[in-house]
Amino acid sequence: MSDFTSNFWSIYVSVITLVSILACLLLLWFSGKAKAMTASDNTTGHVWDGDLREMNNPLPRWWAWLFVITIVFAFAYLALYPGLGTYQGKLGWTSLGQHQTEMDKGNQEVAPLYAKFVNMKPEDVAKDAQAMAIGERLFMNNCSQCHGSDARGNKGFPNLTDADWLYGGTPEIIKETLTKGRTGVMPPMAAAVGSADDVKNVAQYVLSLSGSPHDSVKAALGKPKFAACAACHGADGKGTQAMGAPNLTDDIWLHGYGEAAILAMVNGGKTNQMPAQADKLTEAQIHVLASYVWGLSNKGGAVATK
């Protein structure tokens, strides 16, 4: 636990703490009496502004005991809780443990709520207004940072509201994506495709696949070179969900639209990652969240979300 290599500082801090507390007690003891000229008129003899006198008004004695109680409390606290240097305290309390306890308690409290949904099919969960309200909050807290508050993604982060899926859009596959995460790799393919002109021709061919504006002569020249890409994206360019190779024919451009973006991708490749959520979310939460995400592009299933 200690950030220090020797226990000198731990002892140093402990000694200062204990001495300070004892000094408070001494201070209370020694400052309990004062010299005052109270004999004749019960004032302390102090006069301000010509006519303002200080009378001798002692505190009730039991108030001094309150002070003593705080000192006793301080020692008890230091014995029970970590407060003296690296001493861990008799109770073995840690802030980490406290956090874990509260998390466990919180999860235990919501468990019955989730239990209902875990036994439902994702398609049915997506129809449940309460589950979708939970799903929305889970999405806002865990997914919206990259995929956007409206789930429509951003450059490099897929839109989750369209029917286009890199790995497949069934609830089971979404669940798998959430649980284990995904790493999509597009290797640099320039060498396999051929010369720089060949790469440009392939780029034009890729543009033609989705009916985007393109140079048809270059596209025709690029078509045979696309064989290098077909291993993953398929001969027809419709992609392979099993390996997360995107469909190139649907005019959806995750990493940018246009010849320049395609050239950069073919020449440089890309590794893109969806982090695994298994450590952050419980299985039940992932179940509800997957149903929510499925519902985003299957509006027939989810009526009550918006």
Added chain:
Amino acid sequence: MSEPSKTLRKVIPIVASSESGVAGDGDAVMVSLYEAQKKIYPRSVSGLFSRWRWILVALTQLVFYGVPWLEWGHRQAVLFDLEARRFYIFNLVLYPQDFIYLTGILVISALSLFLFTAVAGRLWCGYACPQTVYTEIFLWIEKAFEGDRSARMRRDAQPWNADKFLRKGGKQLVWVALALWTGFTFVGYFTPIKSLGMQVLQLDLGPWEWFWVLFYGLATYGNAGFLREQVCLHMCPYARFQSAMFDHDTLVVTYDEARGEPRGARSRKADPASLNLGACVDCTLCVQVCPTGIDIRKGLQYECIGCGACADVCDTVMDKMGYAQGLIKYSTQNAMAQGWGKSAIVRRILRPRVLIYTAILATVVVAMMVSLSLRKPFKVDVVRDRGAQARVVAGGRIENVYRLQIMNATEAQQRYRISAGGLPGLGLSSDNDILVDSTQSRWVAVRVQLPADAAAPGSHPIHFEIDSLDQAAKVSEKSVFLVPR
């Protein structure tokens, strides 16, 4: 200080000091700064100020105990729902965002305290402070069971017997009951009091409800039953700083020393002048009735809470003696020094200090009223998406995503229409009609689109207009729209 303070010293002296010599070191002794608490047995008193005190006890407690039971529509009229973070005050539904009004109330309270104190001393302390009010109620119960001051002192000195046990036990029982009821009422401001009452009857309170009911009960019991004047003397910060609002025209409880001294006992038939005596018969009733146990004849002291009990009791003595009332009375230092009558005291109320306090107080009150009356029935927060900054969508249009939190401060479901403006062609591409349930707040993701090339790359200020479709109210919130390079 000039003339007035010198004459004042004649009026409110601390007698012995001039005799002993303030600077003399000879009689300095070590004194303890703590001493065993001497129990104070305030004698009950009746009279004009006592009546006023009871009127204020009745008023404040009617409000405190009564308000949680009031209904407004289908809910408790005044309810501070901490868990849902909604604060209901009659027709108002306040959000935590409205905390500025709490600040306003506190500022108004402080300024009122300043004003009342400048005019008439510690009126708050003597008449309306819960510490005084509950002490008064507890003392009344004590008197009902144990009798007045002398009977209580006698009984406390006696050994225990059945009578003493029954009287003390009865008193404690009523005290505890009242204290618990106070704790219950207090919690009733934060959780619906009727269901709380049912829970209490079934002994089915949650742990926090138990804690707060017992905590406030104990605080009431301890403060009003035992601590009493100790709170005013040793704990209360207001007691100390209220003297900063005093000046020589502030009404304070004053002993007319010129008239009263030399004090001494005498027969009712005797002529005090011939005995060389003042009006004070030295009966010490003024000390006996004092809830803080001071002798007002020593002059104004910070312990004096300005309740006027001594003035009341002294007037009854003066009546019995056939002397004029007002040996102890509310008066000002200037009036005592210069022998002013009531009208002169009243005229001096209109002095700069009072006028300034009044002006500031009036300004804050008016500002608060205006602000409350102009308050929109809903609020909106706009939060731009931070991760996803801007995206290009079909047709090269640029889309930004925002989250709008719409807070409905009415008790009916409301429809709101969102629109965006500030750039040519700017518009929403998501639903612009939003339903928000009664007293709920709702986050909605809003997409805003701008046509391609409508604005240069960079950040552009825009604004959202949110119209309430069922009420004539509109809120405008600023944000920015990002156009990527």
